[in-house]
Amino acid sequence: MGQLTLSGVTKNFGPVEVIKGVDLKVADGEFCVFVGPSGCGKSTLLRMIAGLEDVSGGTVTLDGREITNLPPARREIAMVFQSYALYPHLTVRDNMGLALKQAGHPKGDIRAATDRAATMLSLDALLDRRPAELSGGQRQRVAIGRAIVRRPKLFLFDEPLSNLDAALRVQTRIEIAKLHRDLGATMVYVTHDQVEAMTLADKIVVLRAGKVEQVGAPMELYNDPANTFVAGFIGSPQMNFLNSVALGLSSHSAGIRPEQVQLTDGPGQIKGTVSHVERLGGETLVYVHAEGHGLLTARLFGEHDRAVGSDLGITFDPARLFHFDKAGQRLR
Amino acid sequence: MSQPRQSPARSIAAHTVLILWTLIALFPVFVTVVNSFKSKRAIFTQPLALPGPDSFDLVGYQTVANQGDFVAYFQNSLVVTCLSLFFVLLFGAMAAFALSEYRFRGNTLMGLYLALGIMIPIRLGTVAILQMMVATGLVNTLTALVLVYTAQGLPLAVFILSEFMRNVSDDLKNAGRIDGLSEYRIFFRLVLPLVRPAMATVAVFTMIPIWNDLWFPLILAPSESTKTITLGSQVFLGQFVSNWNAVLAALSLAILPVLVLYLIFSRQLIRGITAGAVK
């Protein structure tokens, strides 16, 4: 149960086509993450799966049942919003139980279900409070609890962590991963946080301007990007793009990950000048200005001293290069 | 909410202005109430003096009480004001919700059309309204007044409320939809409580002109049984002789219900007016 299929899904806002034909299969129990630059249509696509936005074309199927035109409440889905969206006038318990109450479940069942969810998220002590009396992290846990209580076939998350501070974000991220393991439910998750995408996803969907650029497991996208967009989008700091002609290669451009780049005092394969250094403790990022290639990033393990303005050489293993053609497509 | 410290001079200046304004605004009310407790002679010889032992006189209130129907006028006013207020708030909020929440063809045009009434005074249509009321047999009924006042109050209500409703979180409404709440439940249980301050603002701005109106009661419902208090007070104002004691007493009494309603709404009202400014 919980297999989601999108086929040829499109969305128009007036004359503007925002989603331009998306085909996607999310297997049962899979954790699927949508990433992409701001405004590319991630939220819109998620809201279409939820039924909060009409589908202009194509079909949405959950578990073999077409749900394209069903109202949200009848799709057996649950959604967690960025802004928590808790009902301000209800207690935590009633917030979590409302969906079951609306569906006409008996009181005892609702109580049992909310208690179970509250225990999972350690919300037991907060059940009688109102949302205004909770911290941001607690509110988001209640919102997640509200989703769990319904035992949906599909969980939808729209940037659930972006209103939390850094420490809480890590903690809640781990909690969501654990929840996914425990429930074994299908989840679709929207984020623009690299780390969330890489750590949570079984499958990442990279979107650009309403189109799917590539679908795959996190390491697949990282090690085998299909085009310059995916290569540049996945991985932080960004991949370096080198001018192939200057290197005497046959491709249009060549990409190399910052951690595959070494710095030497000799001339190396490319000559450059240090323009900035960022020391993060565990690693050091050295930004090098290289003639003909622009600003390149080297990611070095540990602490390194490089004076800004000093000349150095860059070396790399040519086998680690990704080659792209003029249109940005990968040459294999 | 922490505020930057202000220099005492500026604070004194601001308070002086505000106090002056309060005095000016309260002056007519003060004169009315004070004089309603005085004898007729005292009203004219010393209009600004407080009622003393020799000038104190309840003759105004006695006249009003003996006029008999005064309680009925009062009732009429209350019924008309409360019913109109209820309909304005209900229909105004519903229309505002539809305009701010749903995308449909002609949404903007509809909004403009509904807001047009703010700029065009309803009194311009008095003749047509009177003809309509005569045709439907509603002349000299409170229904006529309620209908007219509801129409009169709606434009401003729709305009203000739809602005506020646009600010209610979409996520909250969507969460409700996913949990299976009907659009009516979303409207009444989620959205209305969040725009309560705006509702109070609209209520006060709607209520006062209705309560004070003389025009429509005079034209549409001047019969003895449907007179409102503002119209009822006019019996004391003759072309040649006016019973000032009674007029002032009636007006003083008429202030009371508005005051009560205002106190009920005022806490919300202040939040409504400052909502945009403070947050």
Ligand SMILES: Nc1ncnc2c1ncn2[C@@H]1O[C@H](COP(=O)(O)OP(=O)(O)OP(=O)(O)O)[C@@H](O)[C@H]1O
């Ligand atoms: N109601 C709407 N009417 C018209 N255009 C809209 C509407 N909602 C979204 N859009 C447009 O659709 C596009 C996709 O929006 P969407 O919210 O899905 O982006 P997103 O990928 O979630 O971005 P972000 O990462 O900033 O949340 C945007 O260009 C936006 O301007």
Ligand SMILES: [Mg+2]
């Ligand atoms: Mg979004």
